[in-house]
Amino acid sequence: xxxxxxxxxxxxxxxxxxxxxxxxxxxxxxxxxxxxxxxxxxxxxxxxxxxxxxxxxxxxxxxxxxxxxxxxxxxxxxxxxxxxxxxxxxxxxxxxxxxxxxxxxxxxxxxxxxxxxxxxxxxxxxxxxxxxxxxxxxxxxxxxxxxxxxx
Numbered sequence: 001x002x003x004x005x006x007x008x009x010x011x012x013x014x015x016x017x018x019x020x021x022x023x024x025x026x027x028x029x030x031x032x033x034x035x036x037x038x039x040x041x042x043x044x045x046x047x048x049x050x051x052x053x054x055x056x057x058x059x060x061x062x063x064x065x066x067x068x069x070x071x072x073x074x075x076x077x078x079x080x081x082x083x084x085x086x087x088x089x090x091x092x093x094x095x096x097x098x099x100x101x102x103x104x105x106x107x108x109x110x111x112x113x114x115x116x117x118x119x120x121x122x123x124x125x126x127x128x129x130x131x132x133x134x135x136x137x138x139x140x141x142x143x144x145x146x147x148x149x150x151x
Contacts, residue, residue, distance in 0.1 A: 002107045002114055003030045003060045006095060007049060007080050008070035010035035016068075016100050024104050030063075031104070032056050036076050046079045053083055064088045064111040066103055066118065068095035090115045098125020
């Protein structure tokens with residue numbers, strides 16, 4: 001089974017992990033989060049993440065790892081890209097909660113399929129939602145009082 005490693009600007013990684021554990025409480029050892037702190041040097045971040053990635057590999061029996069970062073080109077993503085070399089990892093930038101939920105749901109599939117499903121979940125989870133306020137709704141023919149709709 002694949003493990004998931006979230007690297008993001010503080011406190012996003014921990015918050016996403018907490019959300020995932022709310023829905024999937026039995027997988028706390030398969031999902032790890034690292035919050036990149038402001039003013040933390042990139043080298044220090046990379047060293048800390050490397051240690052956590054090694055610990056995750058040992059805990060999961062060297063399972064494949066899906067790494068999720070928040071912004072492409074930012075420190076979390078750059079650190080993850082450097083640590084992927086030679087590791088059994090894939091990386092997706094632009095993590096959101098729908099992406100993470102999809103990844104958690106399908107973490108038993110191959111790493112390539114997991115990347116595909118997680119990416120699709122992230123994209124499909126972003127959509128415009130139009131909600132019309134009750135006072136802006138047109139009056140119905142059966143509304144004899146002609147009052148604005150109030151709640």
